[in-house]
Amino acid sequence: MPIYVKDWDIVVPGDLLAEGDYTAGPYVYKEDNKLYSTTIGIVEQRKGTIRVVPLQGPYIPKVGDIVIGVVVDISPTAYVVDINSSYKAILQASEVVPPKRNVLAEDLTKYLDVGDVIVCKVMRFDKYSDVLLTCKGKDLGKIEGGRLVKITPAKIPRLIGRKGSMVNLIKKETGCKMVIGQNGYIWIKGKDKKLEALAEKAIRKVEREAHMSGLTQRVQNMLQSERGS
């Protein structure tokens, strides 16, 4: 069972990773007992499973994901939300209209208007119908102020870090409030513009160096030296 790559190696589509009894993890496919990468990413192997962590790629919704979206259209009973995905997202108006009111009789722009940014959760998604969102819950709903940063959705897991280590570090060092959407949008709100800019800088650094180990340490060093100066 030869394996041709090691952890942290950068691979591209079609790269031969291993031969034999390995399990193909995400972004890996098996053909004739050989494992190949399907995307540009980093190799990771655990207990006989080889996976590729992508460095680039579209956002594919998953039920339960927190996403940040922009309202792009309003229909009589629902909002259409752009969540930076290949699939359209719908937020039912009943989610934001107070209960016992007739949705059809309401002016929906009172609650959300085109261009508003909202934090939502993916309630239903099956690739064959539109994404259904909900914004009932803690920390969900319309957001105002602060700044919105967009990065490659593929790098969101890296920004969150192991058990949230990376995002907690940035929050702690800058004192900013951060909401991370799995679809690649990050909303930052801090005490002042300077701290927000610093948090954004840290996010950009994570995006740029996502394929290298020891990143948390480097981000910490950067944040501390920038804050000190």
Place this chain on the structure above:
Amino acid sequence: MKDKEATLILPDGRRLDGRRPGEIRDIKIKVGILENADGSAYVEQGNTKIYAAVYGPREVHPRHLALPNKAIIRCRYHMAPFSVEERKSPAPSRREIELSKVIREALTPAIFVEQFPFTTIDVFVEVINADGSTRCASIIAASLALASAGIPMRDLVAACSVGKINGVLVLDVTDVEDKYGEVDMPFAMMPGKGEITLFQLDGVLTLEEAEEAIKMASKACMEIYEKEKSALKAKYIEARKAVEEVV
């Protein structure tokens, strides 16, 4: 049609641009150069210069084109009006429409289309300067643009043309060799898989010549494949080096 055969191979066995018959032109590849596209690439092969941009997977418009079991791939090959000696009308010509189809079909087997039902992947290929083998260079650029967009693929696609000029089989034909030579054979494959995705032949080859031509093209595709891989990785390896230098 041609009353006299043009001299395309010099007495010393070299071609007009100084290459040996089995040599390809120098290839320059850049990946991820267009900010607005999801993925992009630039390929320069001698004087052939091509940009490719990929958008998607995204919603299909008009919607009736969407397929319930897989993504559709749309491709537009276009030559800039200034890409050839005499101004070319910017409207899509018969030839461009055909090449769009041919390029699309050369790329489709490499993409896992069934992962994105109801969506489209749009590929735009823009020829900035044309000097032969534009469809092969377009396939190289488009395949790299797809990979840089992070679209799951079975393998990268590499392409190279083979020509026959003055009775000699040559690799990577230029515009002049294409116009005055006897044969032009564009060829694309997934080198890692050994699968051919494009095979056209304009002219006449004997069976032995055809076999030899395929051998030559496959070898050239392998060479281009390695360049494609290192071009894709270049950005990340540079970033890694920059960090290591600081440490």
